[in-house]
Amino acid sequence: MTSESIAVATPENVLELHDLSISFAGPHGPQLLVTGIDLALVQGEIVSVVGESGSGKSITALACLGLLPRGLFVSGGTISIGGVDCTDASDSTWRKIRGPEVAMIFQDPMTSLDPCFRVGSQIVETIRAHEDVSTKIATRRAVDIMGAAGVPEARQRFDQYPHELSGGLRQRVMIAAALALEPKVLIADEPTTALDVTTQASIIGLVQELSRDRAMGVLWITHDLGVVSQLAQRVVVMYAGEFVEVGSLDDVFQQTSHHYTDGLLDSARYQARGERFGFIAGGVPEPAAWPAGCRFSTRCSAADELCNVHPGKAVFGVGHMYRCHHPLEVVTRG
Amino acid sequence: MNAAVPDPDESTVLPSAQSSAPVAAATPRRRSHLADRLRLFALMAYGLVGAFGLIALRVPSLKRRMTDQDLSSTLLSPLSDGYLLGTDVLGRDFVWRLIGGLGVSLAVGLSAAALSIGLGLLLGILGGFYGRSAAATTSVLIDLTWAFPAILLAIVFAGWLGPGLRAVVLALALTGWAAFARIVRGEVLSLREREFIAAARVLGVPKRVVAVRHLIPNLIPLTLVMSVFFVATSIVAEAGLSFLGLGAQGSTPSLGIILSDGRDYLTVTAWPVVLAGGVLTGLVLLLNSLSDSLRDRFDPHRRHDA
Amino acid sequence: MDDSVVVEGATKTFTSRFTSQQSVAVDDVSFRVAAGETFGIVGESGSGKTTLARMILGLVRPTSGTVIVDGVDVWAAERAERRSLPGRIQVVFQDPYSSMDPRMKIGRIVGQGLRGRRKHEREAEVVRHLELVGLTAKTARQRPHELSGGQRQRVAIARALIMNPRILVADEPVSALDVSVRGQILNLLADLQVEYGLTTLFISHDLGVVRQFCDQVVVMSKGQIVERGTPDRIFDDPQDPYTASLVASIPLLPGGRT
Numbered sequence: 021m022t023s024e025s026i027a028v029a030t031p032e033n034v035l036e037l038h039d040l041s042i043s044f045a046g047p048h049g050p051q052l053l054v055t056g057i058d059l060a061l062v063q064g065e066i067v068s069v070v071g072e073s074g075s076g077k078s079i080t081a082l083a084c085l086g087l088l089p090r091g092l093f094v095s096g097g098t099i100s101i102g103g104v105d106c107t108d109a110s111d112s113t114w115r116k117i118r119g120p121e122v123a124m125i126f127q128d129p130m131t132s133l134d135p136c137f138r139v140g141s142q143i144v145e146t147i148r149a150h151e152d153v154s155t156k157i158a159t160r161r162a163v164d165i166m167g168a169a170g171v172p173e174a175r176q177r178f179d180q181y182p183h184e185l186s187g188g189l190r191q192r193v194m195i196a197a198a199l200a201l202e203p204k205v206l207i208a209d210e211p212t213t214a215l216d217v218t219t220q221a222s223i224i225g226l227v228q229e230l231s232r233d234r235a236m237g238v239l240w241i242t243h244d245l246g247v248v249s250q251l252a253q254r255v256v257v258m259y260a261g262e263f264v265e266v267g268s269l270d271d272v273f274q275q276t277s278h279h280y281t282d283g284l285l286d287s288a289r290y291q292a293r294g295e296r297f298g299f300i301a302g303g304v305p306e307p308a309a310w311p312a313g314c315r316f317s318t319r320c321s322a323a324d325e326l327c328n329v330h331p332g333k334a335v336f337g338v339g340h341m342y343r344c345h346h347p348l349e350v351v352t353r354g
Numbered sequence: 355m356n357a358a359v360p361d362p363d364e365s366t367v368l369p370s371a372q373s374s375a376p377v378a379a380a381t382p383r384r385r386s387h388l389a390d391r392l393r394l395f396a397l398m399a400y401g402l403v404g405a406f407g408l409i410a411l412r413v414p415s416l417k418r419r420m421t422d423q424d425l426s427s428t429l430l431s432p433l434s435d436g437y438l439l440g441t442d443v444l445g446r447d448f449v450w451r452l453i454g455g456l457g458v459s460l461a462v463g464l465s466a467a468a469l470s471i472g473l474g475l476l477l478g479i480l481g482g483f484y485g486r487s488a489a490a491t492t493s494v495l496i497d498l499t500w501a502f503p504a505i506l507l508a509i510v511f512a513g514w515l516g517p518g519l520r521a522v523v524l525a526l527a528l529t530g531w532a533a534f535a536r537i538v539r540g541e542v543l544s545l546r547e548r549e550f551i552a553a554a555r556v557l558g559v560p561k562r563v564v565a566v567r568h569l570i571p572n573l574i575p576l577t578l579v580m581s582v583f584f585v586a587t588s589i590v591a592e593a594g595l596s597f598l599g600l601g602a603q604g605s606t607p608s609l610g611i612i613l614s615d616g617r618d619y620l621t622v623t624a625w626p627v628v629l630a631g632g633v634l635t636g637l638v639l640l641l642n643s644l645s646d647s648l649r650d651r652f653d654p655h656r657r658h659d660a
Numbered sequence: 661m662d663d664s665v666v667v668e669g670a671t672k673t674f675t676s677r678f679t680s681q682q683s684v685a686v687d688d689v690s691f692r693v694a695a696g697e698t699f700g701i702v703g704e705s706g707s708g709k710t711t712l713a714r715m716i717l718g719l720v721r722p723t724s725g726t727v728i729v730d731g732v733d734v735w736a737a738e739r740a741e742r743r744s745l746p747g748r749i750q751v752v753f754q755d756p757y758s759s760m761d762p763r764m765k766i767g768r769i770v771g772q773g774l775r776g777r778r779k780h781e782r783e784a785e786v787v788r789h790l791e792l793v794g795l796t797a798k799t800a801r802q803r804p805h806e807l808s809g810g811q812r813q814r815v816a817i818a819r820a821l822i823m824n825p826r827i828l829v830a831d832e833p834v835s836a837l838d839v840s841v842r843g844q845i846l847n848l849l850a851d852l853q854v855e856y857g858l859t860t861l862f863i864s865h866d867l868g869v870v871r872q873f874c875d876q877v878v879v880m881s882k883g884q885i886v887e888r889g890t891p892d893r894i895f896d897d898p899q900d901p902y903t904a905s906l907v908a909s910i911p912l913l914p915g916g917r918t
Binding site: 548549550552553554555556557558559567568571572 | 714717718719743745746747749750751753754755758759760761763764772773775816819823
């Protein structure tokens with residue numbers, strides 16, 4: 021799909037999750053890990069999913085590729101990629117979808133790349149697994165895509181092994197491999213967490229550029245609010261297995277409604293010297309220990325009896341969703 | 355929200371990694387569960403018989419049954435004439451020969467393994483955890499011993515201490531420790547980089563104490579797996595040495611001796627070889643299989659989560 | 661003795677056993693930390709900050725240079741003086757899981773460094789320090805995997821403080837924790853530092869946190885100190901290009917300071 025053909029009149033949902041829930045097949049019966057996920061990702065859009073440990077963000081991402089680990093399964097709702105329902109897709113169907121439709125990059129490129137093989141050949145392998153092209157053509161495409169991913173001297177790098185490349189370059193190779201088949205959706209799970217700040221900035225820039233040029237939807241998962249503020253057009257805040265706030269970057273960061281988002285922002289902000297550091301008291305509850313009502317109520321200073329009822333989705337303005345009985349007053353932050 | 359409340363220490367247990375969700379163990383496989391049970395049962399049976407054999411070797415009235423000859427009923431097949439498993443070339447009751455043989459195997463296997471493991475642990479830790487000279491010395495020792503054939507040492511010990519099981523055990527122990535020490539050393543080299551070892555040292559805990567308190571408990575899985583494996587190899591080695599005449603002497607039964615005797619009369623009857631060989635093979639296979647499954651169970655890379 | 665820690669010309673060169681290639685992890689680093697000061701060492705991975713910390717803690721021998729901690733030359737002192745080091749300087753490591761023996765109970769982990777005391781005395785000290793860091797006596801009977809990351813770091817702090825050190829080295833103490841929990845630990849460290857007059861060496865890649873926390877800062881890159889000064893000065897007027905890029909990459913969140 022070249023840039024020309026994307027004369028977008030109506031943006032197409034390249035990834036759609038509807039009331040998705042994921043459970044774990046435990047010894048005492050199924051245990052919910054993620055519930056009620058609704059998400060629509062549009063071509064060329066960058067959405068960032070923010071969450072900490074126990075939020076379920078990584079398994080939600082894995083579900084979108086049919087890569088849920090053994091013991092986990094989709095227990096409700098649907099997953100659609102490029103308009104096609106993939107919820108109950110078989111392994112072989114998923115294999116056809118992964119690559120051309122949806123791709124993923126991970127935090128540690130060292131474990132995603134086979135250290136025994138040259139990096140270029142791994143991209144070629146991906147291409148030839150899906151398309152019937154000669155090695156020569158696949159090689160040329162691989163070198164091209166490596167160049168597009170910002171790998172300098174791509175032709176020489178093609179023949180190098182993963183350990184010969186720096187962390188940033190390895191991540192670019194990962195991105196090249198992910199893009200080789202021109203997927204509609206790119207899912208990135210903490211891809212820059214292990215990189216130094218300057219490299220992180222360049223990878224973020226690269227992904228933004230690629231998303232724009234290829235009208236590719238990007239789901240970027242992170243715990244780093246700084247990265248979110250640099251990169252995201254829309255933000256999804258995830259806590260204890262559900263979305264607690266969704267909206268544009270401005271909505272979520274400036275017109276914060278949910279107390280968890282507020283606490284998170286407070287914790288991530290730098291204060292003046294001598295000031296106390298922001299934090300949220302307590303810790304994330306295990307799925308088995310989720311409160312029946314609002315899952316954040318055990319740590320929320322605004323919680324009361326009403327919060328014993330699980331909050332449904334409330335929408336404020338255009339596309340700004342939150343789950344809270346006592347949303348913060350809309351105050352524009354300076 | 356920002357009350358300076360100390361973190362409550364009840365309930366909330368977080369999974370460690372930032373980006374992983376709480377996931378628990380993979381579903382156990384039913385088939386191997388049954389195999390595990392069977393194997394355990396078989397090993398216990400072996401163990402009990404072997405233990406009994408060991409005791410019997412010490413009790414004259416029982417030992418007699420292993421050594422009493424009945425030259426009128428030699429080389430009988432199993433289930434003939436009151437002899438459940440037949441007799442050997444000197445008319446000795448095969449059942450009792452096997453029981454005694456197993457007892458010897460057990461005794462040799464366990465003692466050789468215990469000595470090897472002990473030596474191996476000590477030298478492995480010395481070689482991995484202490485300074486350069488200790489490392490170099492143990493390295494040389496390991497390499498020298500590694501290359502030394504056990505049989506040669508057994509012959510030397512046989513010459514010095516007189517032939518018999520004591521020589522065998524010593525020979526096996528003094529050659530077997532090297533392989534284990536090498537593995538332990540590798541493990542220690544990686545363990546010592548772990549932060550909790552560094553923390554202990556910063557806390558001023560002396561090296562000796564760190565080795566006992568931290569290294570050894572973390573070496574237990576490895577030790578367990580290797581021990582079982584060692585017992586198996588020692589048993590086979592003893593059988594081999596006895597087969598050659600270096601091990602059990604006189605009328606003391608040993609699976610190796612039974613095999614050796616049986617070989618001479620293979621043309622007449624295969625039973626001694628088959629029975630003794632079967633018992634030996636079965637034991638070694640069981641031990642190897644146990645060692646494998648222990649290793650799998652303790653494998654830190656076994657995927658417990660996503 | 662005004663200065664708690666004096667590092668002079670510290671250098672560490674690693675030589676690969678197989679390729680005889682040399683790599684310089686720490687290159688001629690010198691600085692002084694005044695007593696009671698919070699001293700930040702900022703750098704990214706590969707900058708040498710961790711190796712430097714280990715040299716100060718007595719874990720890695722410098723190829724050259726001296727390290728003097730609380731008046732004791734760490735690498736040249738007599739045995740008796742070296743033995744006194746655990747009572748002078750302690751450490752909190754980055755990874756709250758791997759810095760504790762997973763097979764030991766918390767009580768034993770915290771009390772490890774206490775030697776020559778009777779059992780009930782040791783137990784009392786352990787409980788006292790657990791409470792100091794916001795945990796309870798019950799924690800002593802638990803094992804590391806039963807605690808959250810934040811709780812484990814508290815245990816690590818208790819383990820360090822039970823030795824009554826004058827100097828505390830915190831090597832990325834909150835980097836492995838959830839963002840919403842970091843503040844708890846940082847505030848705790850700040851409070852303890854004031855209460856006990858600790859000299860703190862705070863090692864981090866996070867310039868923003870260092871700015872809020874530290875009195876003096878050095879910035880390390882590729883084994884060398886490329887800039888030093890007060891956090892404010894470094895932020896407002898970075899001289900070195902690497903420092904400038906670090907400062908520039910700190911994202912601005914609404915409501916926060918630059």
